[in-house]
Amino acid sequence: MALFSILVTLCLLNIHQVLSDKSDVGLNPGEMIANHGYPSETHEITTDDGYIITLFRIPHGINDDGAAKRPPILLMHGFGVCSGEFVSLGPERGLGFILADAGYDVWLANTRGTAFSRKHTTIDPDLNPEQFFNYTWHEIAIYDVANSIDYILDVNGDDSVYYVGHSQGTTVFLVLASTKPEYNSKIRVANLMAPAAIIKHYPSTLIQGICKYVDRVWSLLQKYRIYEIPLLGTLRETVTTLCANYPDEESDPLCAMIHDSILSRVDEADVPVIVTNCPSGAGLKQYVHYGQLVRDGGFRQWNYGTEKNLEVYGSENPPDYDLSLITTPVAFYYAKNDGLITVEDENLLASMVPNVPVNYMVPDDSFAHIDFAMADDVVELVYNELLDVLSKY
Numbered sequence: 001m002a003l004f005s006i007l008v009t010l011c012l013l014n015i016h017q018v019l020s021d022k023s024d025v026g027l028n029p030g031e032m033i034a035n036h037g038y039p040s041e042t043h044e045i046t047t048d049d050g051y052i053i054t055l056f057r058i059p060h061g062i063n064d065d066g067a068a069k070r071p072p073i074l075l076m077h078g079f080g081v082c083s084g085e086f087v088s089l090g091p092e093r094g095l096g097f098i099l100a101d102a103g104y105d106v107w108l109a110n111t112r113g114t115a116f117s118r119k120h121t122t123i124d125p126d127l128n129p130e131q132f133f134n135y136t137w138h139e140i141a142i143y144d145v146a147n148s149i150d151y152i153l154d155v156n157g158d159d160s161v162y163y164v165g166h167s168q169g170t171t172v173f174l175v176l177a178s179t180k181p182e183y184n185s186k187i188r189v190a191n192l193m194a195p196a197a198i199i200k201h202y203p204s205t206l207i208q209g210i211c212k213y214v215d216r217v218w219s220l221l222q223k224y225r226i227y228e229i230p231l232l233g234t235l236r237e238t239v240t241t242l243c244a245n246y247p248d249e250e251s252d253p254l255c256a257m258i259h260d261s262i263l264s265r266v267d268e269a270d271v272p273v274i275v276t277n278c279p280s281g282a283g284l285k286q287y288v289h290y291g292q293l294v295r296d297g298g299f300r301q302w303n304y305g306t307e308k309n310l311e312v313y314g315s316e317n318p319p320d321y322d323l324s325l326i327t328t329p330v331a332f333y334y335a336k337n338d339g340l341i342t343v344e345d346e347n348l349l350a351s352m353v354p355n356v357p358v359n360y361m362v363p364d365d366s367f368a369h370i371d372f373a374m375a376d377d378v379v380e381l382v383y384n385e386l387l388d389v390l391s392k393y
């Protein structure tokens with residue numbers, strides 16, 4: 001099972017070359033923002049179900065006095081990472097910085113269970129992990145994302161936000177806009193990069209095979225009281241410490257291995273900045289829910305098993321998310337070499353969402369899943385298109 005986590009983590013971390021600044025090593029995303037001379041704010045909000053989550057904010061660009069009103073934009077990170085993925089590349093390539101300089105009020109959310117949002121008003125994640133980590137991206141969508149949007153609108157004063165999601169950050173938009181359709185009017189346009197909802201043709205047959213037994217694996221993990229993905233939580237600090245001086249201390253075999261196998265397209269000097277915040281924590285149930293999607297081929301709610309499904313949903317199978325209820329315009333950005341989401345699955349998803357003004361395939365055959373946040377040429381290949389889409393809404 002550990003292998004299962006490690007394999008997918010390896011896929012998620014197929015990070016491309018980046019340009020970043022070594023002075024960012026060891027800083028949290030808010031500190032990285034300030035480190036580059038940008039205005040940086042940290043906001044904590046409490047969700048309707050009691051989770052305390054952190055939002056970092058870049059209220060305006062660096063050459064801007066902050067006097068004028070700016071439209072708010074919410075950036076939602078992927079599974080197993082945190083908002084650090086949008087600032088680790090520094091002002092030139094980090095999407096958070098680029099959007100701030102383009103005139104937006106930038107908000108970087110961190111979902112429940114990540115390093116900056118591992119808190120709850122009454123539940124202690126270490127003492128009662130079975131309660132704290134009892135959520136999937138369904139709850140992240142209807143609480144973390146919904147409550148973040150309302151908070152941002154309240155602080156900014158506008159009546160709608162722009163939205164950008166990467167990977168799981170796309171899943172949660174699709175869940176929210178179909179489950180609580182009243183949120184469609186609060187989102188001007190949703191930009192979904194590497195969209196993860198239909199995962200019917202998952203490229204790895206090994207993972208596909210494991211997913212057939214996903215419910216059994218889940219029961220087993222519960223029996224051993226494993227609820228949090230340890231590699232992403234506790235081990236992160238170890239990795240960060242080990243890699244702090246990489247590549248000066250090449251003698252460290254673990255960091256060298258991480259670089260060679262996972263971060264081979266990243267400049268060696270950038271590895272310490274990236275691993276400072278990525279990976280971040282995540283709940284195992286989130287991950288198992290994705291496993292159910294791979295097994296079942298649809299985009300649907302948590303599967304409890306036939307008996308409990310009947311009790312909870314009134315049907316043997318969990319209900320599909322009704323994507324036809326999404327009225328927000330959705331721009332999709334996908335890549336041929338994604339590694340997790342096939343072109344076939346992406347095209348099927350795009351055909352199910354009613355209002356899709358843009359379905360953009362990255363014009364580079366080797367562009368992969370994590371490259372949407374990490375590639376050295378992501379600005380030319382993706383962000384220029386994204387800025388263009390934003391300017392039209």
Ligand SMILES: *[C@@H]1O[C@H](CO)[C@@H](O)[C@H](O)[C@H]1NC(C)=O
Nearest residue numbers: 129130131132133134135302
């Ligand atoms: C987890 O949440 C479900 C409802 O979604 C509930 O039925 C179950 O009892 C909860 N489990 C724990 C351990 O809190």
